[in-house]
Amino acid sequence: MLVVTREDNKTVVRPSVENIVAAILPEMRTKLRALVEEGVRDLEFDLAGVNMVDSSGIGLIVSAYNSLRKVGGRMTVTHVSPELLELFQSMRMHQHFNITGN
């Protein structure tokens, strides 16, 4: 569900599913929590293959950001489709972490 790679000092997570939505949330949430507990502090969420993120998926991304922030970490969201970029901006996510389009 999440492919994790280390690139320099950064950890990149790439969902292996097209939709980050309520149905797949528990597994993804557990995996992200485990990464922070393992000591990851610089996380890139690469959404290149993702078509849809619903309000639950937004909650997951915000939750990951909150966990990292608590331990002094940082997060970026990259390769976001134009439709998702508009959604994230309308939910004011770009005011809290860096989001870049594809």
Next chain:
Amino acid sequence: MSRTSFILCELRVALPATLQAVEEFSVEFQRRSRALLDKANCFAAELLVREALTNAVLHGSHGDPGKQVRCSLRLKGRCLLIAVEDQGAGFDWRAAWNRKAEFPDDSGRGIEILRKYADRVRFNQRGNVVAMIKRI
């Protein structure tokens, strides 16, 4: 002179109140809508359907798989009509309508998404039926 809008597509389904059923239906909706709508409208329509169905499962039905969620979709002229009904007690949509989640909230964005992407949103008095119009 009267102007007639033809129904281009109509679909009514009853789903078990599970997130898995929502996912399977949404994927099928995505596949069908790609043949009828452009990319931006496809995304908006799918997001509205997902949010309404997920709310009906999680909040309306409390994830009880013995309950049903009904969904009807109708593409008529340049309007997509989406209606979702659950078997729950309903909710106080008037209190929730203007809700706007702010950081660090990791929930509470569903209604805001409906407000942004639908051209019209209506709830019944009880709050267990939502009907939306999306102009395409």
